[in-house]
Every structure is written in C-alpha cells, then in structure tokens.
Amino acid sequence: MKCLICLTDMNQAISWQSLGKRQRYGYCADCEPKLKLITGPVCPDCGRHVSTGAMCHDCKERRGKSLSYNRSLYHYDGASKALLTLCKYRYHYHALTPLKREINQGFLQHYGKLKQATLVPVPVSTKRMEERLFNQAALIASLINRPALSLLDKHHTGKQALKTRQERLDLANPFYLTEGKSLPKGPIVLIDDVYTTGTTIHHAANVLKTAGISEIYSFTLAR
Numbered sequence: 001m002k003c004l005i006c007l008t009d010m011n012q013a014i015s016w017q018s019l020g021k022r023q024r025y026g027y028c029a030d031c032e033p034k035l036k037l038i039t040g041p042v043c044p045d046c047g048r049h050v051s052t053g054a055m056c057h058d059c060k061e062r063r064g065k066s067l068s069y070n071r072s073l074y075h076y077d078g079a080s081k082a083l084l085t086l087c088k089y090r091y092h093y094h095a096l097t098p099l100k101r102e103i104n105q106g107f108l109q110h111y112g113k114l115k116q117a118t119l120v121p122v123p124v125s126t127k128r129m130e131e132r133l134f135n136q137a138a139l140i141a142s143l144i145n146r147p148a149l150s151l152l153d154k155h156h157t158g159k160q161a162l163k164t165r166q167e168r169l170d171l172a173n174p175f176y177l178t179e180g181k182s183l184p185k186g187p188i189v190l191i192d193d194v195y196t197t198g199t200t201i202h203h204a205a206n207v208l209k210t211a212g213i214s215e216i217y218s219f220t221l222a223r
C-alpha cells in the first residue's frame, strides 16, 4: 500500500494495535506527523495561529465583514499542501478520507453549537469542474456529518495560484447565487480546502449576506 501523501510504498507491518492507535491510517510514518493541527490561540477572525490570540494585521485591515469568522484545521505547509495537490490535480479523491474523524472533531469543536447550520461548499467554475471532474470543497463537505447545499456558482477567472496577492485582492467577486435554490433559515458554514488571503471566502460570504443570510462562518481544511 502507498502513502496517500508521498506515494511511497509503506512496508510497515499492519497490526490491529497500530490501526487502533492511528486514526489517520493511510499516511506513512514520515508524513503522518507532518500533518499538524492548528492548536493554541488563534486570530478571532481568520483562525490563523497567533500566540497572543489577538486579531491579526490582515483582519484589522479588512473592511465590510460579511463573515463572522473562519476556523481551519491544519497548518498549510508541506504535508497538507502535498495532500491537497494530489487531491486537486491528480484525482486522488481518497487521500482525505483518513482525516474524516479529525475533520468532524474539528468541525464540532468550532461549530458544534450551530445545530441548524448548513454547509455550503465554495464552488469552482464550470470550466474547472470539467478539468478536475470534482470540487475539492464539496469533497471536504461530504466528509462532515452535516447537511450540505450547493448554493453558489462561480465565473471562470483563471488560476488563482498564478495570480499575485494584489491581483487576487483586486479581482471582482466571481461568485453568484445558483438559480432556483431556496436559502436555508439557519446559519451557513462555507467549506473550502484552504484559507490563504481570505479573499475567496469573503467574496462567497458577501454574496450570501447580500442574499439575506445573517450568520455566515467558514471552515477550511488548512490555513
């Protein structure tokens, strides 16, 4: 069996004992410890690790907040980046499955109090869907034991990764409400793979706020 992150063969002996101990079974002994949960104090708005627990510089600068706050599960670095790259560009749909329990625990920790929350995956454009055949945000939402609703669509805007930070900040809102969907009554938790500048999540939140949703949060796999 191959490690779901580095794809090297795992020659470790599989025992019931090791299966019980490691809830992230499927990743090798090198990769597994590198997948680090965000723990300790975080910025109250964007959920990034901040040792003082005070609001970070980026969040202080942000205007017009439609999003109540974001929380993320893992630090976005080597292992989580590799995992999401495999998932997004190489069709390794199952690479995230070993994290299901941890994803649910993280969701409950941050949003367990929102009993009536509906998950809304951040969409990719139709063109991107045709290339990738799936949306990684919808995949993450499907691992969380809560109802999910696809409420948003996205215009095609080119690859985010190829744009500079300023270009991304300047980009007009690419999201719009999907036609013919009725809005849920309770709060919404937007789901995405990663929160970097936050522009994507905030654009999505702006559309939902304008449509009349009063409480909007977000949960991403990495930050």
Ligand SMILES: [Zn+2]
Pocket: 003, 004, 005, 006, 007, 008, 027, 028, 029, 030, 031, 032
């Ligand atoms: Zn590995």
Ligand SMILES: [Zn+2]
Pocket: 043, 044, 045, 046, 047, 048, 055, 056, 057, 058, 059
């Ligand atoms: Zn922040």
